[in-house]
Amino acid sequence: MIIGLAGKSCSGKNQIAEMLEFRGFLCIDLDLEVHxxxxxxxxxxxxxxxDSILDSHGQIDRRALGQIVFKSPPLLKKLEDLLYPKLDESLNRxxxxxxPGAHIILNAAALQKGEFWKRCDLVIWVSAPWGLRFLRxxxxxxxxxxxxxxxFRAQKELKSQFFLSRVDTYIIRNGFTRSVLQKRVDSLIKHLPPER
Ligand SMILES: CC(C)(COP(=O)(O)OP(=O)(O)OC[C@H]1O[C@@H](n2cnc3c(N)ncnc32)[C@H](O)[C@@H]1O)[C@@H](O)C(=O)NCCC(=O)NCCS
Ligand SMILES: Nc1ncnc2c1ncn2[C@@H]1O[C@H](COP(=O)(O)OP(=O)(O)OP(=O)(O)O)[C@@H](O)[C@H]1O
Structure with a gap:
Protein backbone atom coordinates (compact mmCIF):
# COMPACT_ATOMS: atom_id res chain seq x y z
CA MET A 1 0.00 0.00 0.00
CA ILE A 2 1.34 3.44 -0.91
CA ILE A 3 0.43 6.16 1.57
CA GLY A 4 1.00 9.84 0.81
CA LEU A 5 1.91 12.16 3.68
CA ALA A 6 0.98 15.66 2.60
CA GLY A 7 0.37 19.06 4.14
CA LYS A 8 1.74 22.56 4.06
CA SER A 9 5.19 23.54 5.27
CA CYS A 10 5.73 22.94 8.99
CA SER A 11 2.40 21.21 9.47
CA GLY A 12 4.41 18.29 10.90
CA LYS A 13 4.94 15.76 8.09
CA ASN A 14 8.57 15.02 9.05
CA GLN A 15 7.53 14.65 12.67
CA ILE A 16 4.85 12.13 11.72
CA ALA A 17 7.20 10.31 9.33
CA GLU A 18 9.66 9.94 12.23
CA MET A 19 6.90 8.45 14.42
CA LEU A 20 5.81 6.08 11.66
CA GLU A 21 9.42 5.04 10.99
CA PHE A 22 9.84 4.31 14.70
CA ARG A 23 6.80 2.01 14.41
CA GLY A 24 8.54 0.20 11.52
CA PHE A 25 7.08 1.85 8.42
CA LEU A 26 9.21 2.59 5.36
CA CYS A 27 9.15 6.37 4.85
CA ILE A 28 10.46 8.08 1.72
CA ASP A 29 11.23 11.79 2.01
CA LEU A 30 10.69 13.41 -1.40
CA ASP A 31 12.56 16.56 -0.31
CA LEU A 32 15.64 14.38 0.26
CA GLU A 33 15.19 12.58 -3.06
CA VAL A 34 15.05 15.99 -4.77
CA HIS A 35 18.24 17.08 -3.01
CA ASP A 51 25.72 30.63 -11.62
CA SER A 52 24.33 32.29 -8.49
CA ILE A 53 22.89 28.90 -7.44
CA LEU A 54 26.42 27.55 -6.82
CA ASP A 55 28.14 27.81 -3.45
CA SER A 56 31.86 28.48 -2.97
CA HIS A 57 32.61 24.73 -3.38
CA GLY A 58 30.80 24.55 -6.73
CA GLN A 59 27.84 22.63 -5.24
CA ILE A 60 24.19 23.57 -5.71
CA ASP A 61 23.27 26.09 -3.01
CA ARG A 62 19.64 25.19 -2.33
CA ARG A 63 19.08 28.24 -0.18
CA ALA A 64 20.04 30.43 -3.17
CA LEU A 65 17.91 28.37 -5.56
CA GLY A 66 15.01 28.53 -3.09
CA GLN A 67 15.36 32.31 -2.92
CA ILE A 68 15.02 32.51 -6.70
CA VAL A 69 12.10 30.12 -7.20
CA PHE A 70 9.91 30.88 -4.19
CA LYS A 71 9.60 34.51 -5.29
CA SER A 72 8.63 33.59 -8.85
CA PRO A 73 5.83 31.08 -9.54
CA PRO A 74 6.92 30.58 -13.20
CA LEU A 75 10.51 29.79 -12.10
CA LEU A 76 9.25 27.38 -9.43
CA LYS A 77 7.16 25.69 -12.13
CA LYS A 78 10.21 25.51 -14.39
CA LEU A 79 12.23 23.83 -11.61
CA GLU A 80 9.40 21.37 -10.93
CA ASP A 81 9.11 20.54 -14.63
CA LEU A 82 12.84 19.75 -14.75
CA LEU A 83 12.86 17.68 -11.56
CA TYR A 84 9.58 15.77 -11.48
CA PRO A 85 10.17 13.35 -14.39
CA LYS A 86 13.46 12.29 -12.74
CA LEU A 87 11.80 12.15 -9.34
CA ASP A 88 9.15 9.90 -10.82
CA GLU A 89 11.88 7.54 -12.09
CA SER A 90 13.54 7.49 -8.65
CA LEU A 91 10.18 6.67 -7.07
CA ASN A 92 9.68 3.77 -9.47
CA ARG A 93 13.02 2.35 -8.38
CA PRO A 100 6.63 -6.67 -1.36
CA GLY A 101 3.51 -6.03 0.71
CA ALA A 102 5.13 -3.34 2.85
CA HIS A 103 3.37 -0.02 3.32
CA ILE A 104 5.39 2.80 1.77
CA ILE A 105 4.93 6.32 3.12
CA LEU A 106 5.64 9.13 0.63
CA ASN A 107 6.41 12.25 2.66
CA ALA A 108 5.87 15.10 0.20
CA ALA A 109 4.62 18.65 0.68
CA ALA A 110 4.17 18.82 -3.09
CA LEU A 111 2.31 15.48 -3.37
CA GLN A 112 -0.54 17.07 -5.32
CA LYS A 113 1.85 18.68 -7.79
CA GLY A 114 3.44 16.43 -10.43
CA GLU A 115 0.61 13.93 -9.88
CA PHE A 116 2.58 11.92 -7.32
CA TRP A 117 -0.72 11.54 -5.45
CA LYS A 118 -1.98 9.23 -8.22
CA ARG A 119 0.30 6.51 -6.87
CA CYS A 120 -1.34 6.65 -3.43
CA ASP A 121 -3.99 4.29 -2.02
CA LEU A 122 -4.44 6.63 0.92
CA VAL A 123 -3.32 10.16 1.74
CA ILE A 124 -2.65 11.43 5.25
CA TRP A 125 -3.23 15.19 5.27
CA VAL A 126 -1.50 17.00 8.14
CA SER A 127 -2.85 20.35 9.20
CA ALA A 128 -1.82 22.98 11.72
CA PRO A 129 -2.83 26.63 12.15
CA TRP A 130 -1.00 29.12 9.90
CA GLY A 131 0.53 31.12 12.79
CA LEU A 132 1.87 28.01 14.47
CA ARG A 133 3.40 26.76 11.21
CA PHE A 134 4.98 30.16 10.73
CA LEU A 135 6.56 30.11 14.21
CA ARG A 136 7.77 26.54 13.68
CA PHE A 152 4.06 29.65 2.26
CA ARG A 153 2.62 31.60 -0.69
CA ALA A 154 3.99 28.99 -3.10
CA GLN A 155 1.80 26.45 -1.26
CA LYS A 156 -1.44 28.42 -1.45
CA GLU A 157 -3.09 25.88 -3.71
CA LEU A 158 -2.11 22.87 -1.59
CA LYS A 159 -5.36 21.88 0.11
CA SER A 160 -6.93 18.88 1.86
CA GLN A 161 -9.98 19.30 -0.43
CA PHE A 162 -7.84 18.34 -3.41
CA PHE A 163 -7.25 14.88 -1.91
CA LEU A 164 -10.66 14.47 -0.26
CA SER A 165 -12.36 14.53 -3.66
CA ARG A 166 -9.89 12.14 -5.30
CA VAL A 167 -8.48 9.55 -2.90
CA ASP A 168 -9.12 8.07 0.57
CA THR A 169 -7.88 10.82 2.89
CA TYR A 170 -7.16 10.72 6.61
CA ILE A 171 -6.70 14.07 8.35
CA ILE A 172 -4.36 14.57 11.30
CA ARG A 173 -4.47 17.90 13.10
CA ASN A 174 -1.11 18.82 14.60
CA GLY A 175 -1.82 21.96 16.58
CA PHE A 176 -0.89 20.56 19.99
CA THR A 177 2.05 18.84 21.65
CA ARG A 178 4.16 15.98 20.27
CA SER A 179 2.57 13.56 22.75
CA VAL A 180 -0.91 14.45 21.45
CA LEU A 181 0.42 13.95 17.92
CA GLN A 182 1.88 10.55 18.88
CA LYS A 183 -1.57 9.41 20.09
CA ARG A 184 -3.12 10.56 16.81
CA VAL A 185 -0.48 8.72 14.79
CA ASP A 186 -1.03 5.54 16.82
CA SER A 187 -4.74 5.83 16.23
CA LEU A 188 -4.08 6.23 12.47
CA ILE A 189 -1.92 3.07 12.50
CA LYS A 190 -4.89 1.13 13.95
CA HIS A 191 -6.93 2.20 10.90
CA LEU A 192 -4.36 0.84 8.42
CA PRO A 193 -4.71 -2.66 7.02
CA PRO A 194 -1.84 -4.88 8.22
CA GLU A 195 1.20 -5.16 5.98
CA ARG A 196 1.33 -8.40 4.06
C1 LIG B 1 13.47 25.23 -3.82
C2 LIG B 1 14.45 24.27 -3.17
C3 LIG B 1 15.76 24.23 -3.92
C4 LIG B 1 14.72 24.79 -1.73
O1 LIG B 1 15.55 23.87 -1.05
P1 LIG B 1 15.70 23.96 0.55
O2 LIG B 1 16.76 22.97 0.95
O3 LIG B 1 15.90 25.39 0.96
O4 LIG B 1 14.31 23.52 1.14
P2 LIG B 1 13.66 22.05 1.17
O5 LIG B 1 13.93 21.33 -0.11
O6 LIG B 1 14.06 21.35 2.43
O7 LIG B 1 12.13 22.39 1.18
C5 LIG B 1 11.57 23.03 2.31
C6 LIG B 1 10.08 23.06 2.16
O8 LIG B 1 9.71 23.92 1.09
C7 LIG B 1 8.50 23.47 0.56
N1 LIG B 1 8.63 23.20 -0.90
C8 LIG B 1 9.67 22.65 -1.56
N2 LIG B 1 9.39 22.56 -2.88
C9 LIG B 1 8.14 23.04 -3.03
C10 LIG B 1 7.29 23.20 -4.16
N3 LIG B 1 7.67 22.80 -5.37
N4 LIG B 1 6.07 23.73 -3.96
C11 LIG B 1 5.67 24.11 -2.74
N5 LIG B 1 6.43 23.98 -1.64
C12 LIG B 1 7.65 23.46 -1.78
C13 LIG B 1 8.14 22.19 1.28
O9 LIG B 1 7.30 22.43 2.37
C14 LIG B 1 9.48 21.72 1.77
O10 LIG B 1 9.38 20.79 2.79
C15 LIG B 1 13.86 22.82 -3.09
O11 LIG B 1 12.80 22.79 -2.16
C16 LIG B 1 13.35 22.35 -4.43
O12 LIG B 1 14.13 21.99 -5.29
N6 LIG B 1 11.98 22.37 -4.63
C17 LIG B 1 11.41 22.00 -5.92
C18 LIG B 1 11.19 20.51 -6.00
C19 LIG B 1 10.05 20.06 -5.14
O13 LIG B 1 8.88 20.22 -5.50
N7 LIG B 1 10.38 19.49 -3.97
C20 LIG B 1 9.40 19.02 -3.03
C21 LIG B 1 9.10 17.59 -3.30
S1 LIG B 1 7.86 17.06 -2.16
N1 LIG C 1 3.27 18.84 17.75
C1 LIG C 1 4.44 19.50 17.72
N2 LIG C 1 4.92 20.07 18.83
C2 LIG C 1 6.09 20.76 18.81
N3 LIG C 1 6.85 20.93 17.70
C3 LIG C 1 6.43 20.36 16.57
C4 LIG C 1 5.21 19.62 16.51
N4 LIG C 1 5.05 19.17 15.24
C5 LIG C 1 6.11 19.61 14.55
N5 LIG C 1 6.94 20.32 15.34
C6 LIG C 1 8.21 20.99 14.94
O1 LIG C 1 7.88 21.92 13.92
C7 LIG C 1 8.87 21.94 12.91
C8 LIG C 1 8.22 21.60 11.56
O2 LIG C 1 7.77 20.26 11.58
P1 LIG C 1 8.08 19.28 10.39
O3 LIG C 1 9.50 19.40 9.95
O4 LIG C 1 7.60 17.93 10.80
O5 LIG C 1 7.11 19.92 9.28
P2 LIG C 1 6.91 19.55 7.75
O6 LIG C 1 5.45 19.56 7.49
O7 LIG C 1 7.64 18.28 7.46
O8 LIG C 1 7.62 20.80 7.05
P3 LIG C 1 8.26 21.00 5.57
O9 LIG C 1 7.21 20.68 4.55
O10 LIG C 1 8.61 22.46 5.54
O11 LIG C 1 9.46 20.11 5.48
C9 LIG C 1 9.94 20.92 13.32
O12 LIG C 1 10.98 21.60 13.96
C10 LIG C 1 9.19 20.01 14.30
O13 LIG C 1 10.04 19.42 15.24
Whole structure:
Protein backbone atom coordinates (compact mmCIF):
# COMPACT_ATOMS: atom_id res chain seq x y z
CA MET A 1 0.00 0.00 0.00
CA ILE A 2 1.34 3.44 -0.91
CA ILE A 3 0.43 6.16 1.57
CA GLY A 4 1.00 9.84 0.81
CA LEU A 5 1.91 12.16 3.68
CA ALA A 6 0.98 15.66 2.60
CA GLY A 7 0.37 19.06 4.14
CA LYS A 8 1.74 22.56 4.06
CA SER A 9 5.19 23.54 5.27
CA CYS A 10 5.73 22.94 8.99
CA SER A 11 2.40 21.21 9.47
CA GLY A 12 4.41 18.29 10.90
CA LYS A 13 4.94 15.76 8.09
CA ASN A 14 8.57 15.02 9.05
CA GLN A 15 7.53 14.65 12.67
CA ILE A 16 4.85 12.13 11.72
CA ALA A 17 7.20 10.31 9.33
CA GLU A 18 9.66 9.94 12.23
CA MET A 19 6.90 8.45 14.42
CA LEU A 20 5.81 6.08 11.66
CA GLU A 21 9.42 5.04 10.99
CA PHE A 22 9.84 4.31 14.70
CA ARG A 23 6.80 2.01 14.41
CA GLY A 24 8.54 0.20 11.52
CA PHE A 25 7.08 1.85 8.42
CA LEU A 26 9.21 2.59 5.36
CA CYS A 27 9.15 6.37 4.85
CA ILE A 28 10.46 8.08 1.72
CA ASP A 29 11.23 11.79 2.01
CA LEU A 30 10.69 13.41 -1.40
CA ASP A 31 12.56 16.56 -0.31
CA LEU A 32 15.64 14.38 0.26
CA GLU A 33 15.19 12.58 -3.06
CA VAL A 34 15.05 15.99 -4.77
CA HIS A 35 18.24 17.08 -3.01
CA UNK A 36 20.03 13.95 -4.29
CA UNK A 37 18.76 14.52 -7.84
CA UNK A 38 19.83 18.15 -7.89
CA UNK A 39 23.52 17.28 -7.62
CA UNK A 40 23.28 15.00 -10.67
CA UNK A 41 21.36 17.71 -12.59
CA UNK A 42 23.81 20.50 -11.88
CA UNK A 43 24.49 21.43 -15.51
CA UNK A 44 20.85 21.75 -16.52
CA UNK A 45 20.05 23.70 -13.35
CA UNK A 46 22.93 26.09 -14.04
CA UNK A 47 21.71 26.62 -17.61
CA UNK A 48 18.24 27.48 -16.36
CA UNK A 49 18.93 29.38 -13.14
CA UNK A 50 22.43 30.83 -13.55
CA ASP A 51 25.72 30.63 -11.62
CA SER A 52 24.33 32.29 -8.49
CA ILE A 53 22.89 28.90 -7.44
CA LEU A 54 26.42 27.55 -6.82
CA ASP A 55 28.14 27.81 -3.45
CA SER A 56 31.86 28.48 -2.97
CA HIS A 57 32.61 24.73 -3.38
CA GLY A 58 30.80 24.55 -6.73
CA GLN A 59 27.84 22.63 -5.24
CA ILE A 60 24.19 23.57 -5.71
CA ASP A 61 23.27 26.09 -3.01
CA ARG A 62 19.64 25.19 -2.33
CA ARG A 63 19.08 28.24 -0.18
CA ALA A 64 20.04 30.43 -3.17
CA LEU A 65 17.91 28.37 -5.56
CA GLY A 66 15.01 28.53 -3.09
CA GLN A 67 15.36 32.31 -2.92
CA ILE A 68 15.02 32.51 -6.70
CA VAL A 69 12.10 30.12 -7.20
CA PHE A 70 9.91 30.88 -4.19
CA LYS A 71 9.60 34.51 -5.29
CA SER A 72 8.63 33.59 -8.85
CA PRO A 73 5.83 31.08 -9.54
CA PRO A 74 6.92 30.58 -13.20
CA LEU A 75 10.51 29.79 -12.10
CA LEU A 76 9.25 27.38 -9.43
CA LYS A 77 7.16 25.69 -12.13
CA LYS A 78 10.21 25.51 -14.39
CA LEU A 79 12.23 23.83 -11.61
CA GLU A 80 9.40 21.37 -10.93
CA ASP A 81 9.11 20.54 -14.63
CA LEU A 82 12.84 19.75 -14.75
CA LEU A 83 12.86 17.68 -11.56
CA TYR A 84 9.58 15.77 -11.48
CA PRO A 85 10.17 13.35 -14.39
CA LYS A 86 13.46 12.29 -12.74
CA LEU A 87 11.80 12.15 -9.34
CA ASP A 88 9.15 9.90 -10.82
CA GLU A 89 11.88 7.54 -12.09
CA SER A 90 13.54 7.49 -8.65
CA LEU A 91 10.18 6.67 -7.07
CA ASN A 92 9.68 3.77 -9.47
CA ARG A 93 13.02 2.35 -8.38
CA UNK A 94 12.34 2.88 -4.67
CA UNK A 95 8.92 1.23 -4.87
CA UNK A 96 10.32 -1.64 -6.91
CA UNK A 97 13.08 -2.24 -4.33
CA UNK A 98 10.74 -2.14 -1.33
CA UNK A 99 9.73 -5.34 0.44
CA PRO A 100 6.63 -6.67 -1.36
CA GLY A 101 3.51 -6.03 0.71
CA ALA A 102 5.13 -3.34 2.85
CA HIS A 103 3.37 -0.02 3.32
CA ILE A 104 5.39 2.80 1.77
CA ILE A 105 4.93 6.32 3.12
CA LEU A 106 5.64 9.13 0.63
CA ASN A 107 6.41 12.25 2.66
CA ALA A 108 5.87 15.10 0.20
CA ALA A 109 4.62 18.65 0.68
CA ALA A 110 4.17 18.82 -3.09
CA LEU A 111 2.31 15.48 -3.37
CA GLN A 112 -0.54 17.07 -5.32
CA LYS A 113 1.85 18.68 -7.79
CA GLY A 114 3.44 16.43 -10.43
CA GLU A 115 0.61 13.93 -9.88
CA PHE A 116 2.58 11.92 -7.32
CA TRP A 117 -0.72 11.54 -5.45
CA LYS A 118 -1.98 9.23 -8.22
CA ARG A 119 0.30 6.51 -6.87
CA CYS A 120 -1.34 6.65 -3.43
CA ASP A 121 -3.99 4.29 -2.02
CA LEU A 122 -4.44 6.63 0.92
CA VAL A 123 -3.32 10.16 1.74
CA ILE A 124 -2.65 11.43 5.25
CA TRP A 125 -3.23 15.19 5.27
CA VAL A 126 -1.50 17.00 8.14
CA SER A 127 -2.85 20.35 9.20
CA ALA A 128 -1.82 22.98 11.72
CA PRO A 129 -2.83 26.63 12.15
CA TRP A 130 -1.00 29.12 9.90
CA GLY A 131 0.53 31.12 12.79
CA LEU A 132 1.87 28.01 14.47
CA ARG A 133 3.40 26.76 11.21
CA PHE A 134 4.98 30.16 10.73
CA LEU A 135 6.56 30.11 14.21
CA ARG A 136 7.77 26.54 13.68
CA UNK A 137 9.32 27.55 10.33
CA UNK A 138 11.11 30.55 11.85
CA UNK A 139 12.57 28.37 14.60
CA UNK A 140 13.47 25.39 12.38
CA UNK A 141 14.79 27.08 9.26
CA UNK A 142 16.46 30.29 10.49
CA UNK A 143 15.35 32.06 7.29
CA UNK A 144 13.98 35.58 6.85
CA UNK A 145 10.31 36.37 7.44
CA UNK A 146 10.07 37.29 3.76
CA UNK A 147 11.49 33.96 2.58
CA UNK A 148 9.09 31.98 4.75
CA UNK A 149 6.15 34.13 3.55
CA UNK A 150 7.15 33.43 -0.04
CA UNK A 151 7.48 29.69 0.57
CA PHE A 152 4.06 29.65 2.26
CA ARG A 153 2.62 31.60 -0.69
CA ALA A 154 3.99 28.99 -3.10
CA GLN A 155 1.80 26.45 -1.26
CA LYS A 156 -1.44 28.42 -1.45
CA GLU A 157 -3.09 25.88 -3.71
CA LEU A 158 -2.11 22.87 -1.59
CA LYS A 159 -5.36 21.88 0.11
CA SER A 160 -6.93 18.88 1.86
CA GLN A 161 -9.98 19.30 -0.43
CA PHE A 162 -7.84 18.34 -3.41
CA PHE A 163 -7.25 14.88 -1.91
CA LEU A 164 -10.66 14.47 -0.26
CA SER A 165 -12.36 14.53 -3.66
CA ARG A 166 -9.89 12.14 -5.30
CA VAL A 167 -8.48 9.55 -2.90
CA ASP A 168 -9.12 8.07 0.57
CA THR A 169 -7.88 10.82 2.89
CA TYR A 170 -7.16 10.72 6.61
CA ILE A 171 -6.70 14.07 8.35
CA ILE A 172 -4.36 14.57 11.30
CA ARG A 173 -4.47 17.90 13.10
CA ASN A 174 -1.11 18.82 14.60
CA GLY A 175 -1.82 21.96 16.58
CA PHE A 176 -0.89 20.56 19.99
CA THR A 177 2.05 18.84 21.65
CA ARG A 178 4.16 15.98 20.27
CA SER A 179 2.57 13.56 22.75
CA VAL A 180 -0.91 14.45 21.45
CA LEU A 181 0.42 13.95 17.92
CA GLN A 182 1.88 10.55 18.88
CA LYS A 183 -1.57 9.41 20.09
CA ARG A 184 -3.12 10.56 16.81
CA VAL A 185 -0.48 8.72 14.79
CA ASP A 186 -1.03 5.54 16.82
CA SER A 187 -4.74 5.83 16.23
CA LEU A 188 -4.08 6.23 12.47
CA ILE A 189 -1.92 3.07 12.50
CA LYS A 190 -4.89 1.13 13.95
CA HIS A 191 -6.93 2.20 10.90
CA LEU A 192 -4.36 0.84 8.42
CA PRO A 193 -4.71 -2.66 7.02
CA PRO A 194 -1.84 -4.88 8.22
CA GLU A 195 1.20 -5.16 5.98
CA ARG A 196 1.33 -8.40 4.06
C1 LIG B 1 13.47 25.23 -3.82
C2 LIG B 1 14.45 24.27 -3.17
C3 LIG B 1 15.76 24.23 -3.92
C4 LIG B 1 14.72 24.79 -1.73
O1 LIG B 1 15.55 23.87 -1.05
P1 LIG B 1 15.70 23.96 0.55
O2 LIG B 1 16.76 22.97 0.95
O3 LIG B 1 15.90 25.39 0.96
O4 LIG B 1 14.31 23.52 1.14
P2 LIG B 1 13.66 22.05 1.17
O5 LIG B 1 13.93 21.33 -0.11
O6 LIG B 1 14.06 21.35 2.43
O7 LIG B 1 12.13 22.39 1.18
C5 LIG B 1 11.57 23.03 2.31
C6 LIG B 1 10.08 23.06 2.16
O8 LIG B 1 9.71 23.92 1.09
C7 LIG B 1 8.50 23.47 0.56
N1 LIG B 1 8.63 23.20 -0.90
C8 LIG B 1 9.67 22.65 -1.56
N2 LIG B 1 9.39 22.56 -2.88
C9 LIG B 1 8.14 23.04 -3.03
C10 LIG B 1 7.29 23.20 -4.16
N3 LIG B 1 7.67 22.80 -5.37
N4 LIG B 1 6.07 23.73 -3.96
C11 LIG B 1 5.67 24.11 -2.74
N5 LIG B 1 6.43 23.98 -1.64
C12 LIG B 1 7.65 23.46 -1.78
C13 LIG B 1 8.14 22.19 1.28
O9 LIG B 1 7.30 22.43 2.37
C14 LIG B 1 9.48 21.72 1.77
O10 LIG B 1 9.38 20.79 2.79
C15 LIG B 1 13.86 22.82 -3.09
O11 LIG B 1 12.80 22.79 -2.16
C16 LIG B 1 13.35 22.35 -4.43
O12 LIG B 1 14.13 21.99 -5.29
N6 LIG B 1 11.98 22.37 -4.63
C17 LIG B 1 11.41 22.00 -5.92
C18 LIG B 1 11.19 20.51 -6.00
C19 LIG B 1 10.05 20.06 -5.14
O13 LIG B 1 8.88 20.22 -5.50
N7 LIG B 1 10.38 19.49 -3.97
C20 LIG B 1 9.40 19.02 -3.03
C21 LIG B 1 9.10 17.59 -3.30
S1 LIG B 1 7.86 17.06 -2.16
N1 LIG C 1 3.27 18.84 17.75
C1 LIG C 1 4.44 19.50 17.72
N2 LIG C 1 4.92 20.07 18.83
C2 LIG C 1 6.09 20.76 18.81
N3 LIG C 1 6.85 20.93 17.70
C3 LIG C 1 6.43 20.36 16.57
C4 LIG C 1 5.21 19.62 16.51
N4 LIG C 1 5.05 19.17 15.24
C5 LIG C 1 6.11 19.61 14.55
N5 LIG C 1 6.94 20.32 15.34
C6 LIG C 1 8.21 20.99 14.94
O1 LIG C 1 7.88 21.92 13.92
C7 LIG C 1 8.87 21.94 12.91
C8 LIG C 1 8.22 21.60 11.56
O2 LIG C 1 7.77 20.26 11.58
P1 LIG C 1 8.08 19.28 10.39
O3 LIG C 1 9.50 19.40 9.95
O4 LIG C 1 7.60 17.93 10.80
O5 LIG C 1 7.11 19.92 9.28
P2 LIG C 1 6.91 19.55 7.75
O6 LIG C 1 5.45 19.56 7.49
O7 LIG C 1 7.64 18.28 7.46
O8 LIG C 1 7.62 20.80 7.05
P3 LIG C 1 8.26 21.00 5.57
O9 LIG C 1 7.21 20.68 4.55
O10 LIG C 1 8.61 22.46 5.54
O11 LIG C 1 9.46 20.11 5.48
C9 LIG C 1 9.94 20.92 13.32
O12 LIG C 1 10.98 21.60 13.96
C10 LIG C 1 9.19 20.01 14.30
O13 LIG C 1 10.04 19.42 15.24
Missing amino acids: RLQESMKEILLTNFG IICDAR ALKRDQRSLLHICRR
